[in-house]
Every structure is written in C-alpha cells, then in structure tokens.
C-alpha cells in the first residue's frame with residue numbers, strides 16, 4: 472500500500488463573492504452579523520454553492536487505544552476507551568446528548584480499540600491499540616495507511632449520503648500524549664509548551680508525562696524525516712483516521728468542524744500532507760488542554776467558542792455546529808431590503 476491522497480478542489484472565489492454580495496443585501500446593517508457572515512461565506516466557498524446546505528449533519532467519532540498508556544500518562548485506565556464505546560452505543564455519553572440536540576447522526580468508528588468490537592459501533596479495527604512509542608514506533612507504515620484510508624472512506628461515505636456538515640471527534644485514553652508528541656515532532660515545540668493534563672493529571676503526574684514525551688521525541692527525531700513518518704512514530708490509529716477524514720471531506724467539498732486538541736493536531740498533520748485540506752476546516756473551540764493554543768496558532772485558526780471544555784468526543788464540534796448552521800440559514804432565509812421594503816443605507820453628505 473502507498474500513500475495516495477485524493478485531489479482537493481480550490482475554494483470557490485466565485486461563490487465567495489456571490490455569498491458576500493447576497494449578505495450585503497439582507498435586512499441588517501452591512502457586516503453586522505460579524506463572524507457569522509465570515510462563516511456563511513466560507514461555507515459557500517467550500518461547498519461551491521450559494522446558499523450553502525446545512526441540514527444534514529454527521530458526527531464521526533474515531534476511537535482507538537494507545538500503547539503509551541503503559542507509561543502511566545493518563546489519569547484514567549486504558550479500559551475506559553472500550554467502556555465509553557459501550558456508553559456511546561447505549562446513548563449515554565455527552566456526545567449522544569449533543570447529537571440528539573443538534574439533530575445530527577452519530578457514527579462511532581473503532582479504528583483500534585484494544586477490546587472485542589461493540590455492537591452499534593462501526594468495526595474498522597486496524598489492530599488492538601498502537602505499540603508503546605516510548606520503546607518503538609507506534610504504527611507501521613502499513614497500519615498508518617490503513618487507518619488513514621478508514622478516514623478517507625468514511626468521508627466519501629458521507630459524501631455519498633449527501634452529508635452537508637461533518638463534525639469530527641475522537642475517543643482514546645492516552646491520546647493527548649500521542650498528540651503532544653506528534654506536535655513536538657512536527658514543529659519546534661518544547662514539551663512544556665504542549666504536554667498538558669489531558670483527563671486531569673496532578674502536577675507530579677504532568678512532570679512524568681513531560682519526561683516520557685521528551686525522551687520519546689528525542690529518540691524518534693533520529694529517524695523521522697517526514698510528517699507521515701511522525702504520524703507512524705508517535706501518532707495513533709484514531710489520529711490517522713481523523714487525518715484521512717479531513718482530506719476525504721475536503722476532496723468532497725464537505726465543511727469539517729474540528730473539535731479539540733487531538734483533532735486539531737490531526738488537522739496539522741493533514742495540512743502538512745496536503746495544505747489544501749486546511750481550506751475545508753472550521754475550528755469549533757479552544758480547549759483547556761495546554762497545547763491547543765499553540766496548535767491553533769500554527770494553523771492560523773481562530774476558534775468560534777472558548778468554554779473551558781476538554782472532553783473530546785466531538786463535543787465542541789457539535790456545539791459549534793449550531794453557529795455554522797445559523798450562518799448558513801441566515802444566508803438562505805433572511806429577507807433582502809427589497810423583499811421586505813426596508814430602506815437601505817443612505818449616502819449622507821455631512822460637509
């Protein structure tokens with residue numbers, strides 16, 4: 472298997488201009504809907520249509536386990552990943568509540584959880600968890616490509632189902648360690664800048680996690696030459712699938728709402744592999760996780776929300792989807808000055 476990525480179309484300048492022109496004719500002072508207007512224009516540029524479609528929303532939650540949990544880097548035991556899959560399937564997790572509230576479909580995809588498959592969760596296991604990257608590369612080239620392809624396939628399936636907006640989330644105990652190490656390997660970041668408390672480490676546990684990441688990153692820097700190799704070295708199966716899904720969605724002109732720290736690091740990998748993947752991304756929120764600010768800055772991303780959240784599961788993306796849908800509906804449904812018989816702005820000479 473080799474790395475073959477789908478072609479990504481350019482953002483549509485024509486639809487961007489048409490969207491802005493229509494917005495300026497709606498019954499509101501020019502520019503008064505602020506970032507909602509930017510969002511509406513961005514949706515049109517990604518989808519190549521005015522007004523944009525926002526009715527059909529799908530959340531993809533990619534789940535996997537991490538060998539690095541052997542190093543005691545998470546506040547919770549590895550088994551929680553599989554247990555949460557059962558919770559997702561039963562409808563009891565935060566993301567189930569938010570999916571119901573937003574009227575979105577929730578697809579949970581097991582790309583590599585270290586347990587038997589769960590009924591109600593899509594089984595696309597590549598292997599039962601990654602290897603411990605403190606000692607060896609987390610994934611082989613073959614495994615990484617397989618996981619990337621799971622993501623690409625799910626994005627293409629969404630396109631076939633005429634999904635309008637894709638929200639991306641993840642579940643995987645230990646994945647803030649993988650994401651932080653990946654961020655270090657891809658950039659000049661130091662561990663103190665990007666290794667955070669994840670699910671809630673104490674000060675002493677955070678020190679330990681930083682030492683583990685520093686040692687592993689130094690070790691893998693010796694051989695890692697490309698972003699793809701960085702993903703193999705310290706990434707995760709769900710992170711690789713997220714990267715694939717972003718590239719597949721961009722190729723299919725589907726806007727993607729990026730959740731927290733882990734999904735943003737996946738976005739950075741996608742950007743390094745194929746820069747145009749960045750164009751289809753909308754950043755949901757600024758997570759409490761330490762490295763998120765840094766990762767967002769690298770992508771020049773200004774997220775919509777800042778609610779002090781650090782859950783994952785796509786929860787921030789689901790919340791931001793309300794704003795994204797609002798932006799699209801404003802362009803679709805608001806009356807123009809002419810339609811409503813409202814007087815337009817006056818050119819007043821005050822000299």
Ligand SMILES: O=C(O)c1ccc[n+]([C@@H]2O[C@H](COP(=O)([O-])O)[C@@H](O)[C@H]2O)c1
Nearest residue numbers: 545643645646647669670731732758783
């Ligand atoms: O999305 C975030 O910014 C975020 C920040 C901290 C933790 N998480 C979630 O918590 C898990 C990873 O935390 P940890 O401490 O086990 O590395 C994983 O299931 C993520 O969904 C997610």
Ligand SMILES: Cc1cc2nc[nH]c2cc1C
Nearest residue numbers: 547551642670782783784
């Ligand atoms: C309970 C629990 C739920 C989660 N959801 C995403 N990451 C999680 C981590 C834990 C520990």
